[in-house]
Amino acid sequence: MATQTHFVLLLMVAVIASSVQVHGKLSPTYYSSTCPKALSIVQAGVEAAIKKEARMGASLLRLHFHDCFVNGCDGSILLDDNATFIGEKTAVPNNNSVRGFNVVDDIKAQLEKACPGVVSCADILAIAARDSVIILGGPFWKVRLGRRDSLTASRAAANTSIPAPTSNLSALISSFSAQGLSLKDLVALSGSHTIGLARCTVFRARIYNDSNIDASFAESLQKKCPKSGNDNVTEPLDFQTPTCFDKLYYDNLLKKKGLLHSDQELFNGTNTSAESLVKMYAQDASEFFKDFAKGMVKMGNIKPLTGTAGEIRINCRKAN
Numbered sequence: 001m002a003t004q005t006h007f008v009l010l011l012m013v014a015v016i017a018s019s020v021q022v023h024g025k026l027s028p029t030y031y032s033s034t035c036p037k038a039l040s041i042v043q044a045g046v047e048a049a050i051k052k053e054a055r056m057g058a059s060l061l062r063l064h065f066h067d068c069f070v071n072g073c074d075g076s077i078l079l080d081d082n083a084t085f086i087g088e089k090t091a092v093p094n095n096n097s098v099r100g101f102n103v104v105d106d107i108k109a110q111l112e113k114a115c116p117g118v119v120s121c122a123d124i125l126a127i128a129a130r131d132s133v134i135i136l137g138g139p140f141w142k143v144r145l146g147r148r149d150s151l152t153a154s155r156a157a158a159n160t161s162i163p164a165p166t167s168n169l170s171a172l173i174s175s176f177s178a179q180g181l182s183l184k185d186l187v188a189l190s191g192s193h194t195i196g197l198a199r200c201t202v203f204r205a206r207i208y209n210d211s212n213i214d215a216s217f218a219e220s221l222q223k224k225c226p227k228s229g230n231d232n233v234t235e236p237l238d239f240q241t242p243t244c245f246d247k248l249y250y251d252n253l254l255k256k257k258g259l260l261h262s263d264q265e266l267f268n269g270t271n272t273s274a275e276s277l278v279k280m281y282a283q284d285a286s287e288f289f290k291d292f293a294k295g296m297v298k299m300g301n302i303k304p305l306t307g308t309a310g311e312i313r314i315n316c317r318k319a320n
């Protein structure tokens with residue numbers, strides 16, 4: 001009797017577990033029969049774009065982040081505003097800041113030629129982020145696929161879910177924790193700032209007002225980013241090697257040469273766990289690469305639309 005109950009319970013658990021898999025799980029081989037060239041088409045598009053402009057790798061990586069943090073990795077950031085729809089693209093953290101939309105459009109056009117209506121825009125972002133990191137010298141990971149595209153986007157969630165560069169450590173920790181990401185994920189994924197640029201407007205307060213900044217570093221930045229004006233002037237997030245995916249971002253933090261206030265918060269005498277992670281990554285690029293890859297897979301798994309939820313957009317900028 002007892003074993004029978006046991007068996008039924010086990011069976012129920014198995015059924016529930018497998019249904020969760022069917023509806024929630026992404027897979028590295030998702031397109032292998034429906035669009036075998038999907039991965040190579042995206043890779044070729046990313047390669048061409050980075051060859052044209054090295055910064056584009058950084059921009060594509062950030063697009064995936066800003067997509068995933070706002071109601072999951074569902075391509076919502078790609079939707080254009082129109083007369084009856086205001087989405088995420090022009091929300092404060094994105095407006096005049098996120099870029100790479102034309103690259104995504106070009107890749108999508110290639111994919112639609114090869115296998116119409118099959119590969120989602122959300123998956124393009126996930127693959128393009130991975131390929132960008134590899135091309136710029138960072139780690140490989142198997143990118144999980146099978147995300148579908150949202151029919152809509154949330155300006156309100158974009159306002160609140162994307163962490164601001166003025167955030168303190170506890171705000172950063174809660175922002176990541178709200179997405180199921182740990183302190184380790186926060187510190188490792190912030191290592192994305194080993195590539196790419198930021199505008200004067202997002203680091204001005206830091207270079208004039210923060211105390212935890214190297215004095216000569218602040219001075220040299222003040223020459224390019226005055227107290228007012230030049231809002232759009234950009235500086236590298238990693239002043240040493242802005243187009244190379246390496247561990248120098250963490251070396252910079254040890255020297256109080258993080259560009260953003262939020263960067264330096266990870267190494268600011270406030271939290272010993274955060275500080276030891278920064279020190280570890282500064283010492284050992286392979287630990288950084290391993291944790292970065294793990295963090296990217298976790299970030300890519302945030303609330304995907306799967307099964308029959310959402311759609312496969314034909315044009316990444318507009319719901320079908």
Ligand code: HEM
Nearest residue numbers: 058059062065097163164165189192196197198199202262
């Ligand atoms: C921890 C919280 C984070 C904050 C507060 C933050 C904030 C920012 C800001 C303010 C910029 C510059 C934007 C501009 O000048 O318009 C930026 C750039 C960038 N961010 Fe983050 N970020 C964070 C985490 C991440 C994560 C998790 C990733 C990727 C997984 C990422 C990838 C990037 C990249 C690659 C750039 C450069 C983009 C380019 O050059 O086009 N960031 N970030």
Ligand SMILES: *[C@@H]1O[C@H](CO)[C@@H](O)[C@H](O)[C@H]1NC(C)=O
Nearest residue numbers: 089090091092094095096097
């Ligand atoms: C976005 O930036 C543009 C150009 O600077 C500006 O005209 C527009 O008002 C901004 N949109 C929002 C919603 O802030």
Ligand SMILES: *[C@@H]1O[C@H](CO)[C@@H](O)[C@H](O)[C@H]1NC(C)=O
Nearest residue numbers: 095096097229230231232233
């Ligand atoms: C900054 O760039 C945006 C477009 O990218 C433009 O609309 C805005 O006018 C520029 N601001 C300044 C101060 O040049």
Ligand SMILES: *[C@@H]1O[C@H](CO)[C@@H](O)[C@H](O)[C@H]1NC(C)=O
Nearest residue numbers: 091092154155156157158159
């Ligand atoms: C988003 O933030 C902007 C600027 O703070 C604000 O004007 C706008 O009303 C907010 N939108 C939503 C939907 O929360």
Ligand SMILES: *[C@@H]1O[C@H](CO)[C@@H](O)[C@H](O)[C@H]1NC(C)=O
Nearest residue numbers: 166167168169170171172270
């Ligand atoms: C961090 O920022 C949050 C939100 O801005 C604020 O409420 C909190 O008091 C700050 N915490 C610390 C330790 O400064």
Ligand SMILES: *[C@@H]1O[C@H](CO)[C@@H](O)[C@H](O)[C@H]1NC(C)=O
Nearest residue numbers: 204205206207208209226227
């Ligand atoms: C620096 O802080 C002061 C006092 O809070 C503020 O008035 C000023 O605008 C800040 N400067 C910058 C460049 O953010």
Ligand SMILES: *[C@@H]1O[C@H](CO)[C@@H](O)[C@H](O)[C@H]1NC(C)=O
Nearest residue numbers: 209210211212213268269270
């Ligand atoms: C963290 O950095 C900020 C900005 O410079 C500073 O005001 C604060 O005192 C620092 N916290 C600690 C504990 O050092």
Ligand SMILES: *[C@@H]1O[C@H](CO)[C@@H](O)[C@H](O)[C@H]1NC(C)=O
Nearest residue numbers: 173182183270271272273274
């Ligand atoms: C650092 O932050 C983590 C994550 O929130 C927290 O668990 C830990 O207690 C903090 N450590 C210190 C020394 O503040």
Ligand SMILES: *[C@@H]1O[C@H](CO)[C@@H](O)[C@H](O)[C@H]1NC(C)=O
Nearest residue numbers: 079082084085151317318319
């Ligand atoms: C506006 O954009 C939304 C989201 O992409 C879309 O559903 C809607 O059809 C668009 N409206 C027009 C008039 O294009």
